[in-house]
Amino acid sequence: MTARRPVVEMTGTTVEFSGVRVLDGVDLTLYPGEVHALMGENGAGKSVLIGALTGTFPILSGEVRIDGEERMPTGVARSRAEGIATVFQETHLSPHLTVAENVMIGNEVRGPFGIDWKANRARTAEVLARLGLDDLDPRSPLSALSPAVKQLVAVARALVLEPRVLILDEPTSSLDAAEVHALLQVVRGLRDRGVAVLFVSHFLEQVFDVADRMTVLRGGCFVGEFLADDFDRAELISKMIGEDIEALKALRSERLAHHYSASAEPTLRASALGRRGTLEPTDIELSRGEIVGFAGLHGSGRTELARLLGGAERADSGELWIDGARVQLRSPGAALRCRIALSTENLREEGIIGGLTARENIVLALQAMRGWSRPLSRGEQAALIETYLDALHISPSDIDRPIEELSGGTQQKILLARLLATRPHVLILDEPTRGIDIGAKLDIQRRVAQLAGEGIAVVFISSELEEVVRLSDRIVVLKDREKIGELSNGPGVTVDTIVEMIAADLDGEPGELPGHDCDNGLA
The missing domain is CATH 3.40.50.300 (P-loop containing nucleotide triphosphate hydrolases)
Incomplete structure (x- = not known):
């Protein structure tokens, strides 16, 4: 030196x-x-x-x-x-x-x-x-x-x-x-x-x-x-x-000890769900209390699949069932009414509303679901805010500040609180920890594990494959905008397992999954 x-x-x-x-x-x-x-x-x-x-x-x-x-x-x-x-x-x-x-x-x-x-x-x-x-x-x-x-x-x-x-x-x-x-x-x-x-x-x-x-x-x-x-x-x-x-390490051990077992009927099931030029027809199913990781490189189709499941894009092929009822998702609002909440990877443009405070961002989705003719009372808002301040370790001093002034980690937590306020059955998280610090990542990962324990079906997407392996019960692997296989997570599954799967020269058909999409008249 x-x-x-x-x-x-x-x-x-x-x-x-x-x-x-x-x-x-x-x-x-x-x-x-x-x-x-x-x-x-x-x-x-x-x-x-x-x-x-x-x-x-x-x-x-x-x-x-x-x-x-x-x-x-x-x-x-x-x-x-x-x-x-x-x-x-x-x-x-x-x-x-x-x-x-x-x-x-x-x-x-x-x-x-x-x-x-x-x-x-x-x-x-x-x-x-x-x-x-x-x-x-x-x-x-x-x-x-x-x-x-x-x-x-x-x-x-x-x-x-x-x-x-x-x-x-x-x-x-x-x-x-x-x-x-x-x-x-x-x-x-x-x-x-x-x-x-x-x-x-x-x-x-x-x-x-x-x-x-x-x-x-x-x-x-x-x-x-x-x-x-x-x-x-x-x-x-x-x-x-x-x-x-x-x-x-303890979080990884807890997830491995979780021993998830699927219920008889998945809460979400998609069959041959796809969109021309975006994603090949894909089968997938999600069950309550399960974390399913989507793994793949940028452009692999993981985000495209998440957006189809969350109503941000419309599928032009396939079918989707929610709790046994066939639906069609025409918008994220329709997905919310189907109890599917999507957090996109584009936090600033499609997630937070920069001109509003953190408090206003949290209550936004729930208020939209109720309709503006039935505004949340001050008491309801206060109870909602108090719940997520504790659950997500959000500083009380941040709650009335414009959200655009807060750190990236706090913004991600505020967005997660907004989605959880709608009481989703399916929670889709696309890059929820990207660009944030280690402490905030750990907070969010712990909360995701807790949500699965509370019976929510979670889709978790991250460019950091260590996170996907740490949290997931199952891992769906995508490449070149199609699903190439699926792994049941366990002690023998590592980042290298996924990387080798993506890098392999696959001559056969993509690995099959029980699959799924949403509108039961709610759109």
């Missing part, structure tokens, strides 16, 4: 919002030529600490030194002048500009007659090449690019500054495996050229792959600084959540 002088030293950093201390005496030291991971749950204070360093949040007390000299941050322009560049999860790019215009904005190369666009495109191409985007035309409109490429364009904009400190806040959340590999290679290259990189990510594998040093925060407080080589994953998780990693 280098003994060079730190480029950034923050000591005793304290920040308050409206008299509430959100960062309490936190230290952070960044060395040139190192990747430093900033770790903690949502709400631990990571974003506040970054804001304090870049001057967007005023520091109540503490000291900040840049190259050994005290320099209290006063704003983003000052931090950029100090050589500090930040790439956020939300890219803040302009879709109406070209790639080159987005990359070079504020740093344009100018000639005697104004902006030299040829030189700007050449500079953009140079930076894009460092990110493995040699074939991306700098003249392309940003609106034509995928979310993943837009994220890399945001990184390119930061690299134009040739920063001494590069802050990457969840930079890989929308990238596929190849793009993540390319970005981490760039991070290593920057480190090798002496840049201090502050890396924030919920993906622990990526953190351990690239980090030299880690700082862990919990509840706005400094837990410690650790060398990555001297720290294992279990220790990191324990430091982050204040709870031993054995809790996750």
Whole structure:
């Protein structure tokens, strides 16, 4: 480890919002030529600490030194002048500009007659090449690019500054495996050229792959600084959540000991359910008290099947029965009336209502089911809220805040509370733990297991196959938009079991399942 002088030293950093201390005496030291991971749950204070360093949040007390000299941050322009560049999860790019215009904005190369666009495109191409985007035309409109490429364009904009400190806040959340590999290679290259990189990510594998040093925060407080080589994953998780990693192992053991046995009649049964161009005809059934995991890569059909079962998309083939009655689902509202609740993977666009408070989001679905002519009384709302504050470990201080101001983990819990308020018989959860911290994941996983114990049939979808294996009684495996098989979970089933199944060259027909769809006049 280098003994060079730190480029950034923050000591005793304290920040308050409206008299509430959100960062309490936190230290952070960044060395040139190192990747430093900033770790903690949502709400631990990571974003506040970054804001304090870049001057967007005023520091109540503490000291900040840049190259050994005290320099209290006063704003983003000052931090950029100090050589500090930040790439956020939300890219803040302009879709109406070209790639080159987005990359070079504020740093344009100018000639005697104004902006030299040829030189700007050449500079953009140079930076894009460092990110493995040699074939991306700098003249392309940003609106034509995928979310993943837009994220890399945001990184390119930061690299134009040739920063001494590069802050990457969840930079890989929308990238596929190849793009993540390319970005981490760039991070290593920057480190090798002496840049201090502050890396924030919920993906622990990526953190351990690239980090030299880690700082862990919990509840706005400094837990410690650790060398990555001297720290294992279990220790990191324990430091982050204040709870031993054995809790996750215990949950897996509890699920294996569950010994689920299907009831005589499934609560949901689909036969040859499909949609042209979206999902091949699929059979599936779900029973009360059972967790069924849908496993597969992105594009495998797992989300498409969930949306057909939850009424978000209409099937054009097959049949669906709910508790023995044939139904047709024409909308999520019709599905709710059939006691099927769907949480989609697109939390911000199809889940939460950003302009409403957490309280209003929770009561929304139940109120819609009752009809607006029969509003929930204050007492009914209070009882409902109290139930889910306790059950999902939601902070009472969050309940009357706009939901868009809350952490991703809290938003997921609020959405889950909204669905549970409708008393569903079938609960479909598509990526309910994506992008949230370890503690919130554990809360949600425990609650899902409890819901199955209470007799709800649960569909659980996650890109993290460890979660699917940990929770599921059965696992339905999909590939290329069709079901290829089904596994009964047990001690011999691992992530490798599923991966090998997906990777296998299947010549035969997809594995058969008892299958199913919904409208009994409720649509």
